[in-house]
Amino acid sequence: xxxxxxxxxxxxxxxxxxxxxxxxxxxxxxxxxxxxxxxxxxxxxxxxxxxxxxxxxxxxxxxxxxxxxxxxxxxxxxxxxxxxxxxxxxxxxxxxxxxxxxxxxxxxxxxxxxxxxxxxxxxxxxxxxxxxxxxxxxxxxxxxxxxxxxxxxxxxxxxxxxxxxxxxxxxxxxxxxxxxxxxxxx
Amino acid sequence: xxxxxxxxxxxxxxxxxxxxxxxxxxxxxxxxxxxxxxxxxxxxxxxxxxxxxxxxxxxxxxxxxxxxxxxxxxxxxxxxxxxxxxxxxxxxxxxxxxxxxxxxxxxxxxxxxxxxxxxxxxxxxxxxxxxxxxxxxxxxxxxxxxxxxxxxxxxxxxxxxxxxxxxxxxxxxxxxxxxxxxxxxx
DNA sequence: TTTTCCATGTAAGTCGTTACATGATTGC
DNA sequence: GCAATCATGTAACGACTTACATGGAAAA
Numbered sequence: 001x002x003x004x005x006x007x008x009x010x011x012x013x014x015x016x017x018x019x020x021x022x023x024x025x026x027x028x029x030x031x032x033x034x035x036x037x038x039x040x041x042x043x044x045x046x047x048x049x050x051x052x053x054x055x056x057x058x059x060x061x062x063x064x065x066x067x068x069x070x071x072x073x074x075x076x077x078x079x080x081x082x083x084x085x086x087x088x089x090x091x092x093x094x095x096x097x098x099x100x101x102x103x104x105x106x107x108x109x110x111x112x113x114x115x116x117x118x119x120x121x122x123x124x125x126x127x128x129x130x131x132x133x134x135x136x137x138x139x140x141x142x143x144x145x146x147x148x149x150x151x152x153x154x155x156x157x158x159x160x161x162x163x164x165x166x167x168x169x170x171x172x173x174x175x176x177x178x179x180x181x182x183x184x185x186x
Numbered sequence: 187x188x189x190x191x192x193x194x195x196x197x198x199x200x201x202x203x204x205x206x207x208x209x210x211x212x213x214x215x216x217x218x219x220x221x222x223x224x225x226x227x228x229x230x231x232x233x234x235x236x237x238x239x240x241x242x243x244x245x246x247x248x249x250x251x252x253x254x255x256x257x258x259x260x261x262x263x264x265x266x267x268x269x270x271x272x273x274x275x276x277x278x279x280x281x282x283x284x285x286x287x288x289x290x291x292x293x294x295x296x297x298x299x300x301x302x303x304x305x306x307x308x309x310x311x312x313x314x315x316x317x318x319x320x321x322x323x324x325x326x327x328x329x330x331x332x333x334x335x336x337x338x339x340x341x342x343x344x345x346x347x348x349x350x351x352x353x354x355x356x357x358x359x360x361x362x363x364x365x366x367x368x369x370x371x372x
Numbered sequence: 373t374t375t376t377c378c379a380t381g382t383a384a385g386t387c388g389t390t391a392c393a394t395g396a397t398t399g400c
Numbered sequence: 401g402c403a404a405t406c407a408t409g410t411a412a413c414g415a416c417t418t419a420c421a422t423g424g425a426a427a428a
Contacts, residue, residue: 002281003415009288019379033284034277039416041381066379076292083288084296087281089304091220092345095188095273097338098219102195102269104334106262110270118275147359148290152283155352159278162348166341173333189387205407225388227409251396252407375428382421389414397406 003043004052006033008071008079011053015070018044031129031156044069052078100170112174119167126160129153189229190238192219194257194265197239201256204230217315217342230255238264286356298360305353312346315339 010021010029021044022037024030035043047053052075056068071079096118103111137150196207196215207230208223210216221229233239238261242254257265282304289297323336 001415002279002284005288006284009284009291012291017379018381022379029284029287030277032278032280032287034279036417037379038381038418041379045381079288080292080295083285083292084300086300086303087285089307090279090281091216092218093188093220093276094218094341095276097341098188098192098195098215099269099273100334100338101215101218102191102265104331105195105198106266106269108334109266114270114272117272121275145290148286148294151356151359152286154355155280155283158348158352162344166344169340170337173337187387203407204409208407222389223407224390224409227407231409373428376426378423378425380422380424382419384417384419386417387415389412391410391412393410394408395406396408397404399404400402 002033003035003039004047005079005082006035007040007043007047008052008075011069011071012076012079015056015068017066017068019066020068032152047075050074108174112171115167115171115174119164119171122160122163122167126157126164129157129160133157188219189221189225190233191265191268192221193226193229193233194238194261197255197257198262198265201242201254203252203254205252206254218338233261236260294360298357301353301357301360305350305357308346308349308353312343312350315343315346319343 006025006029007021010016010024016024018037018041021040022035025033025035025040044053048055048069051072053069053071056070096115099111133150133153137146137153192211192215193207196202196210202210204223204227207226208221211219211221211226230239234241234255237258239255239257242256282301285297319336319339323332323339
């Protein structure tokens with residue numbers, strides 16, 4: 001139940017149309033809350049029906065026509081309520097760790113190449129975050145909003161740093177391992 | 187599409203009944219792939235129908251009776267195939283980071299308490315992982331299987347370490363912040 | 373004018389969550 | 401016997417994914 005609040009946040013930062021939101025969910029907010037355009041359009045409909053947002057009156061709502069939304073007072077209140085509410089952390093789900101555990105039973109054949117690929121992807125993401133940091137958060141002048149957003153970006157940077165380090169370590173471990181099944185060969 | 191493979195891995199490590207699997211998904215494998223008993227029973231049914239696992243013939247399959255499963259040859263093959271297949275990393279979803287970004291717009295009131303609570307939870311999880319490491323992976327004698335499983339545990343430890351550090355940092359930042367809305371007061 | 377892209381949607385199916393149901397076993 | 405607990409399920413719903421559909425604008 002976080003997608004509507006992600007959208008409210010994005011719309012408060014800047015009123016947008018569905019497609020503009022979709023683009024921003026490919027970067028920025030999408031770095032820690034992804035969504036497809038189908039999800040976004042459906043949720044925009046619900047939020048409008050619930051009176052939390054409204055279409056900007058300047059544009060006519062025809063199919064194929066741009067339609068921009070802004071957050072209403074009730075929407076801002078709901079976002080503030082949700083932000084302050086206590087929430088339990090969701091349990092992790094990580095396919096790569098699962099595959100490593102499976103490899104301990106059925107063998108590591110074929111896994112190393114994908115680990116290398118993931119390492120590259122994480123290195124690329126890390127570089128992207130670091131560019132954003134240099135561009136948007138130069139040292140010295142941080143306002144209140146900036147300090148919070150910088151904190152979020154730091155989480156992204158530190159997470160990608162963790163993954164690159166962990167994957168590098170995993171790959172060096174792999175160099176000393178046999179490829180096949182470690183136990184009970186079929 | 188990872189739950190069946192998580193179950194196959196667990197069953198290869200040790201043939202089990204539905205409830206035993208459920209217990210193990212509360213620890214161990216569940217640390218990076220959670221699942222409820224409903225999911226597990228449904229998936230066991232599918233896996234059996236697909237011929238990847240079978241109920242141990244020693245036990246009679248009555249409702250309310252224990253029923254243990256073991257992995258068949260086809261199941262092991264499918265798990266090996268899946269483990270070696272190239273897979274793209276899933277996009278992140280993190281509610282806490284989203285809430286921080288929302289707080290940059292609607293204010294940080296009420297958030298700090300929950301950050302403290304999350305910090306405690308992550309500290310507790312970290313301590314649990316470190317106990318497991320000391321108990322199951324004493325320095326020196328690592329086999330091939332152990333090296334892989336240790337690697338997975340290290341990922342858990344490093345991730346929890348990251349979260350505790352990041353949350354601590356976030357809380358010190360909060361000390362210097364006003365509680366209300368940073369911009370556009372309602 | 374046909375194609376391509378932009379922009380907004382619909383529909384179907386899978387996965388996960390929450391709530392409930394049922395039979396067997398054990399302790400009182 | 402009765403209640404509590406163990407063990408295995410069913411049902412309904414919501415969230416997310418994948419594939420497809422529609423209309424308008426711009427370009428070839």
